[in-house]
Amino acid sequence: MKFHRPDQRSYPPLVVGSVSDWDTWRSLCDPGAQPDCDVIELRVDALPETLSADDILAQRPALPVLLTLRHEAEGGRRRNWAEADRIRLALDLLPLATLLDWEIARLKGAEELVSEAKARGITLIGSGHDFRFTPAVSTLLALEDRGRKAGIDVAKFAFRINCAEDLPVGCELLEAARGPMALMGMGELGPTSRLLYAQMGSCLIYGYLGNTPAAPGQWPAAEFRRALGMLSAFDD
Numbered sequence: 001m002k003f004h005r006p007d008q009r010s011y012p013p014l015v016v017g018s019v020s021d022w023d024t025w026r027s028l029c030d031p032g033a034q035p036d037c038d039v040i041e042l043r044v045d046a047l048p049e050t051l052s053a054d055d056i057l058a059q060r061p062a063l064p065v066l067l068t069l070r071h072e073a074e075g076g077r078r079r080n081w082a083e084a085d086r087i088r089l090a091l092d093l094l095p096l097a098t099l100l101d102w103e104i105a106r107l108k109g110a111e112e113l114v115s116e117a118k119a120r121g122i123t124l125i126g127s128g129h130d131f132r133f134t135p136a137v138s139t140l141l142a143l144e145d146r147g148r149k150a151g152i153d154v155a156k157f158a159f160r161i162n163c164a165e166d167l168p169v170g171c172e173l174l175e176a177a178r179g180p181m182a183l184m185g186m187g188e189l190g191p192t193s194r195l196l197y198a199q200m201g202s203c204l205i206y207g208y209l210g211n212t213p214a215a216p217g218q219w220p221a222a223e224f225r226r227a228l229g230m231l232s233a234f235d236d
Contacts (some may be wrong), residue, residue: 002130006099006153006154006180006182006203006204007126011046011198011199011232011233012151012198012205012225012228012229012231013182013202013203013204013205013228014038014039014203014204014205015036015037015038015039015207015221015224015225015228016037016038016039016040016066016204016205016206016207016216016221017035017036017037017039017040017041017207017208017221018041018043018057018206018207018208018209018213018214018215018221019042019043019208019209019210019211019214020043020077020210020212020214021046021047021210021211021212022047022051022209022210023210024060024210024211024212025042025059025210026048026059026080026214028040028061028164029059029060029061029207031062033061033062035063035211035221036221036222036225037063037207037221037222038063038064039044039063039064039065039066039098039204040055040061040063040064040065040066040067040209041065041066041068041086041101041206041214042065042066042067042068042096043066043068043070043077043214044056044067044068044069044089044090044093045068045069045070045071045072045077045078045081046077046078046214047077047078048138048211049078053089053092053093056093057092057093057095057096058094058144058223060096061067062121064098064099065096065097065098065099066097066098066099066100066101066125067090067093067094067096067097067099067100067101068100068101069086069089069090069093069102069211069234070101070103070125071083071086071103071106072125073085073105074103074129075131075215079178082127083106083109087109087110087113087167090102090113091112091116093111094116094117096118096124097120097122098122098123099122099124099125100113100117100122100123100124100125100157101125101127101156102114102124102125102126102127102148103126103127103128103129103152104126104128104146104150105128105143105150106129107126107147107150107151107152108150111225114150114151118151118170123153123154124151124152124153124154124215125152125153125155125156125204126147126148126154126155126156127155127156127157127158127232128143128156128157128158129157129158129159130158130159130160131160131186132160133159133160133162133166134159134160134161134162134169134170134185135159135169135222136169137169137173137176138173140169140173140216141173141176141177141178143157144157144177144178144179144181145178148179153179153180154177154179154180154181154182154203154204155177155179155180155181155182156181156182156184156204157170157173157181157182157183157185158183158184158185158215159185159186159188160185160186160187161185161186161187161188161189161193161217162187163189163235164189166189167185167189167192167193167196169204170183170185170193170196170197170200170202171196171197171200173183174197174201174202175200177201177212180203181201181202181203182202182203182204182205182206183197184197184205184206185197185215185217186215186216186217187216187217189217189225190215190216190217190218191217191218191219193217194206194217194219194224195224195227195228195231198228198231198232199232199234200234201233201234205224205228206218206221207219207220207221207222207223207224207225208220208221209221216221
């Protein structure tokens, strides 16, 4: 399976399989494992806190790894996580990563992490999340600009879609994007939005591996891959 960087626009987008439990991660690191995705996202914030960086680094899958250490305020699972400790763990785990996700609002103060990731050739995804509603296009574009100035390669936005009228926001945002962008909705319309935005140019689509969704609105990664195979890019 050929891996292309998400900053190279193409259809279908890269399918990201999110993992939020240790047993699933270990099973995917078996040499015979063949997960139906292009990238495996490891949600480090969801792993047992007793695991050390060395424990995690000892388990490596064959596919590229997207490293995500979500803060609790961003929907992460680990409570009372000091920012310095989170950054230090991310730095220790960079040898595992092909891609790294960091919240745009928290890039200030993480300059060492960004610099080291860049030096290693790691694709930096700058993300923004809203678990309540869909922000305005202008709000998200301003956040994208902030991330681009801080050095992100891909802007990734996930937001709650409460009604069908929210769906066009993502389409407008993709048309106005300053660079590679990944969009996804959360909630009951989450799967619909993810496929729609994939057709409109979103460079990543997130599903889950194992038995536990990493966010509301996810299908299993394999289901998204099958659906993408029956669709095509929208070309106006």
